[in-house]
Amino acid sequence: MMFEFHWPLCFLLLPLPWLYRRWLPPAQNRSAALQVGFMERLQALQPLADQPASAGRKWPFVVVWLLLLCAAARPQLLGESLPTAVTGRDMMLALDLSGSMEFRDMQLAGEAVDRLTLVKHLLGEFIDRRRGDRLGLILFGSQAYVQAPLTHDRQAIGDWLEESFIGLAGRETAIGDAIGLAIKRLLDEPAASRVLILITDGANTAGTVSPLRAARLAADHGIRIFTIGVGADTQAQDGVSVSLRGLQFDPSIELDEGSLQEIALLTGGSYFRARSEADLQAIYAQLDQLEPALRDGLPDRQATPLYPWPLALALLLSLSLSANMVRRSRAHA
Structure with missing residues (x-):
């Protein structure tokens, strides 16, 4: 068990009553005052006995304010960690690290x-x-290998992804081998839903397995493949030769969109073309809809709220102060 305040910044309001009293002008008393000839002598008298009592009457209001702040800060007890909810989906990510990705x-x-x-x-x-998926990471170039096995540890997957670099697996593109390796990993796991997301910018130029043959095998085992082709359509080439300046060329000429589309079609997935940052963002958003994950924000621990206790104490103390003031007013009447 662990105690914490969910909104601790509420305690920044602690000096608010003192600031209110200091900076706002005092209320003006417009009631008629009794004029007596010895008023100056009365004002000169120091009510020494009343000073401690006046200071003593302030502390209940301070306690009420502190209790209200404690309730606003939402105190809670955190229990043991809850088991991670799962979607039953195993998802492999296959990323192309061939030379053209630079x-x-x-x-x-x-x-x-x-x-x-x-x-x-x-x-x-x-x-x-x-959240809720088991993710794995395959990196491929001339060869394909598993960088991260299926796991719920998204932080570890992200770290391994960040450490990858162009040429790590060779400079060519073994798309078929990457699909075959993903099939082998996914078949070992008894998941109700198996997904492969394949990201590449080229055509199959290496490896021992044909991409379409691997795709048919994936379809036979109920593995959906979503393919993403990366690369801009055209770009102005600023070459060394003046005659080549301004020439338009296709930087994605090596991208085999036909094969990627057929791979997705055979397996019940989809093909996406990423020409820019906006395209990739839209693609990942579509994948979130096609293969929805659990919503973020679910509690990882069982939280027991405690704010009713300070709130109830503040209410009881306020009622007690009000009753005491009523008693005093009746006694002086």
Whole structure:
């Protein structure tokens, strides 16, 4: 068990009554006053006996204010950690690290970046939202290998993704091997829903397995594959030769969109084309809808609210002070 205040910033309001008393002008008493000839001598007398009593009458109001602040700060007791809710979905992420991913035809926050930098940035945000899924990470180039096995630890997946770099698995593109490795990993797990998200900017140029053959095998085992083709359509080439300046060329000429579309179609998934940062953000948002994860914000611990106790004490003390004031007014009447 652990005690905490859910909104501790409420205690910043502690000096509010004193600031109110200090900065606001005193109330003006417009009632008629009795004029007596010896008023100056009465005012000169020091009510020494009343000073301690006056100070003593202030502390109940201070206690009431503190209790109200404690209630507003939402005190609570946190119990043991709750078991992580799961969706029953196993999701492998296959990321292309071939040499073409270093092409700088993407924009991130207004700056030109290579394809891998943009994909890693937005894929990391996608991973953070996949609460309840088991995620795994496959990196592929000339070869494919499992960088992270299926796990609920999204932080670890994000860290391994961030540590990846172009050429880590070779400079070519083994799409078929990546799909085959994902199938092998997903078949070992008894999940009701198996998903592969494949991100690449090229065509299959390496490996021993045909991408379409691997896709048919995935379809036979109920594995959906969502493919994402990365790369801008055209870009102005500022070459060394003056004659080449302003020439438009297609930086995604090596992207095999036909195969990626067929892979998605065979497995019941979808194909997406990412030409920019906005495209990738929209793609990940669509994936969140097609394969919804649990909502963030679910409590990780059982919280027992305690705010009714200070609130009830403040109410009782306020009623006691009010009753005491009524008694005094009747006694002086």
